[in-house]
Amino acid sequence: MNFDIPALIGRSTLNRIQILGKSGVFLFVAFCQAFLPPFRIIRLFKEIEFIGSKSFLIVFVTALFTGMVLGIQGYHTLTQFGSEALLGSAVALSIIRELGPVLCALMVTGRAGSAITAQIGIMKITDQFPALEMMAIDPVKYVISPKILAGIISLPLLTAVFDVVGIMGGYLVGVKLLGVNEGAYFSKMVTSVTFTDIYGGILKSLSFGLLIAWISSFMGFMAEPTTEGVSTATTNAVVLTSLSIFIVDYILTSLLL
Amino acid sequence: MIRVENLVKKYGNIVALNNLNCRFEEEKITVILGGSGSGKSTLLRQMTGLERPDRGSVYFDGMDLISANKKNLYQKRKKMGMLFQGSALFNYLNIFENIAFPLREHTKIAENVIKTIVTMKLEMVGLRGTENLMPAQLSGGMTKRVGLARAIVMDPKIIFYDEPTSGLDPISTGVIDKLIKDLNTKLNITSVVVSHDIESCFRIADKIIILFYGDIIAEGTVDEIKNSEDLRVKQFINGEPEGPIPFTRTDKDYLDELLME
Numbered sequence: 001m002n003f004d005i006p007a008l009i010g011r012s013t014l015n016r017i018q019i020l021g022k023s024g025v026f027l028f029v030a031f032c033q034a035f036l037p038p039f040r041i042i043r044l045f046k047e048i049e050f051i052g053s054k055s056f057l058i059v060f061v062t063a064l065f066t067g068m069v070l071g072i073q074g075y076h077t078l079t080q081f082g083s084e085a086l087l088g089s090a091v092a093l094s095i096i097r098e099l100g101p102v103l104c105a106l107m108v109t110g111r112a113g114s115a116i117t118a119q120i121g122i123m124k125i126t127d128q129f130p131a132l133e134m135m136a137i138d139p140v141k142y143v144i145s146p147k148i149l150a151g152i153i154s155l156p157l158l159t160a161v162f163d164v165v166g167i168m169g170g171y172l173v174g175v176k177l178l179g180v181n182e183g184a185y186f187s188k189m190v191t192s193v194t195f196t197d198i199y200g201g202i203l204k205s206l207s208f209g210l211l212i213a214w215i216s217s218f219m220g221f222m223a224e225p226t227t228e229g230v231s232t233a234t235t236n237a238v239v240l241t242s243l244s245i246f247i248v249d250y251i252l253t254s255l256l257l
Numbered sequence: 258m259i260r261v262e263n264l265v266k267k268y269g270n271i272v273a274l275n276n277l278n279c280r281f282e283e284e285k286i287t288v289i290l291g292g293s294g295s296g297k298s299t300l301l302r303q304m305t306g307l308e309r310p311d312r313g314s315v316y317f318d319g320m321d322l323i324s325a326n327k328k329n330l331y332q333k334r335k336k337m338g339m340l341f342q343g344s345a346l347f348n349y350l351n352i353f354e355n356i357a358f359p360l361r362e363h364t365k366i367a368e369n370v371i372k373t374i375v376t377m378k379l380e381m382v383g384l385r386g387t388e389n390l391m392p393a394q395l396s397g398g399m400t401k402r403v404g405l406a407r408a409i410v411m412d413p414k415i416i417f418y419d420e421p422t423s424g425l426d427p428i429s430t431g432v433i434d435k436l437i438k439d440l441n442t443k444l445n446i447t448s449v450v451v452s453h454d455i456e457s458c459f460r461i462a463d464k465i466i467i468l469f470y471g472d473i474i475a476e477g478t479v480d481e482i483k484n485s486e487d488l489r490v491k492q493f494i495n496g497e498p499e500g501p502i503p504f505t506r507t508d509k510d511y512l513d514e515l516l517m518e
Contacts, residue, residue, distance in 0.1 A: 127343055134417075135362065136331035136363065
């Protein structure tokens with residue numbers, strides 16, 4: 001068989017651009033539908049429960065141990081310069097600016113993002129979308145829009161939980177275990193953490209929430225209608241969302257600093 | 258009730274529906290019969306507005322569903338019910354919630370009335386008492402009957418059945434056939450059934466339309482179809498492997514394809 005390499009590259013590029021365009025239209029339609037009546041408040045709360053509440057424990061444990069590790073690492077690094085009093089601000093800034101939004105988003109991607117893709121993929125292969133259509137219910141409005149909104153609402157809340165628990169993890173190790181002064185731990189934190197840091201963290205978590213719900217839903221929606229298609233889409237959704245989180249994190253960090 | 262005019266649907270180079278014209282009479286059971294790839298499911302998707310044809314019209318209740326906007330299409334769909342081949346039940350809802358779903362979405366009926374309606378529909382399909390089960394706990398035949406209960410819960414004027422007896426044992430097939438017939442005679446519901454099950458078709462049909470690669474090759478009552486002189490119809494209803502309907506369909510010459518680099 002003859003392979004025309006430039007043609008192959010061209011076709012592949014065009015195909016990817018087409019998918020990107022489709023995903024943009026998909027997000028636009030889902031987002032607009034969310035703000036058009038009838039409002040599906042109960043569906044929204046159910047999705048917030050699924051993406052947010054059910055991710056609480058995993059986010060709590062991740063945050064606790066991340067804070068504890070930062071406490072140990074930070075303490076041993078800072079004592080070399082005699083500035084262990086700065087442990088509180090080091091832990092808080094690391095978590096609020098970066099680790100909180102990013103790690104929280106990655107954990108939610110693994111737990112909820114993959115489940116969203118699988119759920120939508122299975123709905124697709126079992127004809128549940130045409131069934132909704134035949135019942136005069138818009139599948140995008142009923143299934144996708146609440147997920148997008150729930151992602152945007154849940155992630156900042158989970159990130160706030162991550163931040164608080166992470167800082168407390170650092171406190172447990174730094175103050176209670178390694179003997180850093182409790183007053184110094186919190187007072188240095190209060191003076192060094194600015195509104196921009198908190199605002200930046202919230203902005204990142206909002207963006208990551210949107211990314212998780214958008215990519216996971218879209219991959220499920222576009223999944224090949226086979227068992228293998230759904231499993232591939234689920235894997236791709238987790239990989240693509242995780243990579244997008246890192247890329248968007250870099251872009252937002254460079255814009256915020 | 259429903260009229261198809263000059264319907265054309267192509268997938269790439271393959272013509273799935275070739276300028277089809279047909280009528281589906283009110284309060285009658287019309288069965289669209291045909292082999293795999295004959296275009297019968299494609300026709301059903303165009304008739305229900307689930308897919309847009311390349312050309313043509315589908316008139317239902319005086320409105321062209323193809324050119325209708327989404328709001329009008331959805332209004333008409335509230336008068337339609339559909340039983341999907343795989344039943345398409347929502348696997349995260351139990352049987353009661355599945356059947357109550359359209360009522361909860363489109364009406365403001367009180368919950369106790371919804372409960373009564375669901376019980377009545379389940380009784381009609383012979384599954385009263387399964388309300389709290391999940392779809393995964395039911396057999397293939399039972400999920401079809403639940404799908405049918407959901408399809409009739411809004412008291413539609415027309416029901417579309419996509420391969421209602423496919424994959425079912427003879428008794429379940431008989432039960433589904435009887436239900437289709439009962440809904441037609443007792444509730445005066447118009448039925449459009451897509452099938453390749455000849456026996457089932459002869460049991461329930463008032464009118465049969467036979468499709469062959471996107472064209473209607475025969476149309477008429479059960480007796481007219483049984484007595485048809487068309488060799489393709491004879492081959493199909495007798496299930497003969499040899500005849501004018503080829504086993505495979507390809508535009509390429511076999512030898513050319515084998516020798517192709």
